[in-house]
Amino acid sequence: MNLENFFTPASVAVIGASRNPQKIGYGILKNIIEGQFKGKIYPVNPQAQEILNFPSFAKIADIQPLPDLAIIALPASLVLDTVLESAKANIKNFIIISAGFKEVGPEGATREKDLAKIVTEYNLNVLGPNCLGFINTHHLLNASFASTSPLKGGIAFASQSGALCTAVLDWAAKGILGFSYFVSLGNKIGISEIDLLELWENDANVSCIALYLEGIKDGRRFLHATQRISLKKPIIIISPGFSQEAQNAISSHTGSIATESQTLTTVFSQAGLIHAKNLEDLFDDMTVFANAKLPGGRNVAVVSNAGGPSILTTDEIIKQNLFIAPLTEKTISNLAEKLPRIINLRDPLDLVGDALSTRYEEALREILHEQVVDAVIILLTPQIMTEIEETASVIVKLSKKYDKPILTAFMGGVSVERGVRILNEHKIPNFSFPERAVGALRQLVAYHEWIESSKGKKAFFVENKKSILQISDLPKLNQIIEKGKQRKNGFLSDQETFEILKAFSFPIPPYGFANNSAGVATMARFIGLPVVLKISSPDLPHKSDLGGVKVNLDNFEKVGKAAKMLETIVKNESHNLSGWSFLIQKMIWADHELIIGAKKDPNFGHLIMFGAGGIYTEIYKDLAFRLAPLEKKDAQALIQETKVYQILKGYRGKEMANLGKIGEVLHLTSNLVMQLPEIQELDFNPLLVSDQEATIADAKIRV
């Protein structure tokens, strides 16, 4: 998509411009004019001679030369004809403000489909429909009906919710947030978040990107783009739909399909995206990423004139996995020279209630100069003697001298307002509550660490074909998959599953099937004791559900007894098990029950899962996820993200589990789903692991 002059047009037409101040077509035209747009402005309205002192045109084709951008603010029923007519007149760029498309139900959905056809046929660039328009502050163009225009600055903001745009603009007007772009995406018939990301990647006016998305259009492309761009500019994202209830609401709002929360979280973390958990976080994150320096590490110093708040801040620092900076002796002795004897020389540094701006300055110079300090949070409470504005000015002065992030919390309302104004003017991120400063700092640290960990990993997420094993009997495996797809629940049988696992050389214990007690005994003899006996039936995906698993059968009497018991279960008609047989496996002794899984997201592809297995999987959810493909080193990183890793790496004198073997199974799993992409879901549970081996004791595959 060539969006070169979409956001920087030399001329703009407003189709549906109006003289009625209640109408959106009036609001947009007024915003363009009042924004001091330097290009040409053309109202289009057959019923008017002129609007807001600009001569009006009956139709867009009458305008010569043709405008670079057409903004459509007409009732939905008129939109298609207008776009078609304009496209025929060779207009390429459109904002469609009008609502009444897929967000309003079947009728609107049909209209949107028809519109999409025109867009494709004439190769149009369209923002919307059902949007607010856009603002490009550096081009002095407010092509929206938002009633507020933002400060010029480095943030490029795009939102799939128009209402959120108006609220964000209104909030931002009070603070220090400056924007370069402000884009309301609407239903995303044409221009999507990816187009914007690619546009903003090399735009010098953009230092930080923020997105509100209810759905992501092209998962893999989004992932690749954000992974690349995150290395250059921070990308903040807020995305609802983590609950089923919210997903339902999304589909009736913008008609988007929300991605499952686990997939989203994985994508965000793999792409280095800054995940704002709520609207307040979004603001805090924009505030620090647009205005603060990145910290070099996790050591935070707190300087305040208030003991209580500085202690609360300390708690939050530790809670957020940051550290209280361990001040060096040198700094402490320097502080001792300058500060009154009553002050405890430590971090958090409480300068005590009567601290004037000079005391703040002396202390801050030492603290900012201290090597071990990576970031400073400055608290101020309005005591009787507190020099609020002077202290703000001291902070401004020092912030220019030192290359460390400085965040402030001037606590209170009216009393601190003038100090806050000084901080705002000089773009020092200030927070009403100190704990919020800590939260925002945490995000800066996380982003810095992501950048560091990505260094030297050029294009580190590549769909590396070379890493995929060559499987000779792929056609046969695909036949198995095809057969499975015919089944209602899509589950492969144990026989089919084992066949696939063997083809990929997964480590599985010796096994065999039998249909009766005699067969079980023969098979057990063949495999060798001790064995495990299980009921195998596509109708029983969780084998243990009916008590269908008998372990540690170490003599033939036990084997025979177990076979009888299982026979009673399978022959119980209420269980309704079809196509059952006995599965006999060699009993494996292991120290750890783990789980490896994979699940296919329709938009982002396969997610690989690793974690604690057995009965604990569901209650502790100690699981880590990563998108396939998975390189071997990614596999080890994945293992280390779980809590169970603390046990696997050797615990209280126990042997370390064979992490290399676990990694190999993870890598094989990634290859499996890359080669057989029709696999919807798989579970290796338990994966039995000792210091020697990692063996898949049970497996389920759904296609």
Place this chain on the structure above:
Amino acid sequence: MNLENFFTPASVAVIGASRNPQKIGYGILKNIIEGQFKGKIYPVNPQAQEILNFPSFAKIADIQPLPDLAIIALPASLVLDTVLESAKANIKNFIIISAGFKEVGPEGATREKDLAKIVTEYNLNVLGPNCLGFINTHHLLNASFASTSPLKGGIAFASQSGALCTAVLDWAAKGILGFSYFVSLGNKIGISEIDLLELWENDANVSCIALYLEGIKDGRRFLHATQRISLKKPIIIISPGFSQEAQNAISSHTGSIATESQTLTTVFSQAGLIHAKNLEDLFDDMTVFANAKLPGGRNVAVVSNAGGPSILTTDEIIKQNLFIAPLTEKTISNLAEKLPRIINLRDPLDLVGDALSTRYEEALREILHEQVVDAVIILLTPQIMTEIEETASVIVKLSKKYDKPILTAFMGGVSVERGVRILNEHKIPNFSFPERAVGALRQLVAYHEWIESSKGKKAFFVENKKSILQISDLPKLNQIIEKGKQRKNGFLSDQETFEILKAFSFPIPPYGFANNSAGVATMARFIGLPVVLKISSPDLPHKSDLGGVKVNLDNFEKVGKAAKMLETIVKNESHNLSGWSFLIQKMIWADHELIIGAKKDPNFGHLIMFGAGGIYTEIYKDLAFRLAPLEKKDAQALIQETKVYQILKGYRGKEMANLGKIGEVLHLTSNLVMQLPEIQELDFNPLLVSDQEATIADAKIRV
């Protein structure tokens, strides 16, 4: 403590009153006068004739009749003499504003001790030292040097940090928070949080209590008082010291000793306290508890003019364990009659961007009338046509008609300000961000549920002596404890531990001790195979650390081999094990490894712990806590608080664990620590549990 006229004096003296506006002694006098105090006001300053138009006295004894309250604003060095002199003149009530006591180090600590002696000897009521004073808005008395005075209202606030007081007052001046009392506690030499709680319990001017505490003075008394008062009025508490770093800072701030976070959390939950996790929460909690009704359940309806924000709110509702209200058919058909066809009739209810106040009103009437809705959150974004003030007025009107909590989030800055003002005037809790409204609502729900669960449980936390078993050989057990206390690490030996467990009839497997292989064999024969063999030594509290545990020894060859292996370990001099022997126990088969523990808090007494045992204890920390004593029904509730309960109650066809037996062990543990209160810490890990039994396989006691 008789505080009857402390906070409602008929006359007040300010010792150290000053004509210098920079001095605190001036600020306080001015505040009293400007607050329009109706009683008598006496400045005390030997150097002045009059101050702020009030005649000044040379010393307090000169004032007749004696004032009810003396406020001391003198340098620390003069405080003791002044208090002593005033006490001799029969003054009973003091606020000591002066700093320079235990918060400044050893010298100050000595001064504070000397002051305490005078306080005790003359039976004085003292607020402070090192405090800001207090404000009683209903008595029109601002006896503090805070520069702002709060709105009159129902919140009684007390804080151990003076700086926090000034910030809270300043913040509050902007919002809807009204206060009855505002008390700066300082170093709490006399008046403590408990005295205030008891005072406020029956004060009709107090509807809600909020506390900032760095330390709690008398744990058990605090617990009993808050448990009782919480049933009448909500008590909000914010308390730092959850991290070691914060605890260090606390001891250098007010010299308090912070209680361990787990104990605090347990106390808060058992006493129904509303725990504000940070300062922003404190504000939100005060806002809703002082102004909103309590919800009858967890069903929330969201009404908005903005799709995106209402979806974000929905996510937060689910995240907070609340529910989206399932609207009934009747309500939906009523809404259908009144609302435009374009609107999706569901909860969250998006009234769409062009919603005027009438649409809000029609929708809200139906939603508020709906039986299944327990609480309503109303969102508003400033669209071009939005009637912000009219919508606020509609909400005010409806809030008076319906007995359900209504919380609003008018989103934005300048545009929504006038609407917010209307909401504030009528005490509708409004939040800048919708997710914060959800968080505050969650606290209302939790408090309501705590009240409900406490119904019929009059004085439900009683130190019930009757529930304690009578142990005949208590003197002998106390001898064991005494012996243990002589040891460096305080651990009892396994022999001693088992003796105590037997005396209390705890379920333990048959066991015996031996000093060599021959003894092991004899003992194993006596106990019966299979057995477990362990190294027993006070120097090895974690027996498995050196590989000192051999399980499932089911023949004598294995027993002999295991004894040899352990002998090699104990004789390895680098392990440095003194007084070792072999411990032989009957092998127990069980489905579950659990843990029961107890720990003594110096302030609150014993905490009982239950949770997942074995190696998972430390990584998943799936533990629940309760203060002793523990009744049998409490024990079951404790078990149900853990995640492992999901497995214990029967999982995937497995038998339910014997929860009754687990409860008995918990109850016995409670009795044990109540009878032998010198026990500092104990661990039963693992507690082996099957569908039949609960058996303590290993135990550690530290005294």
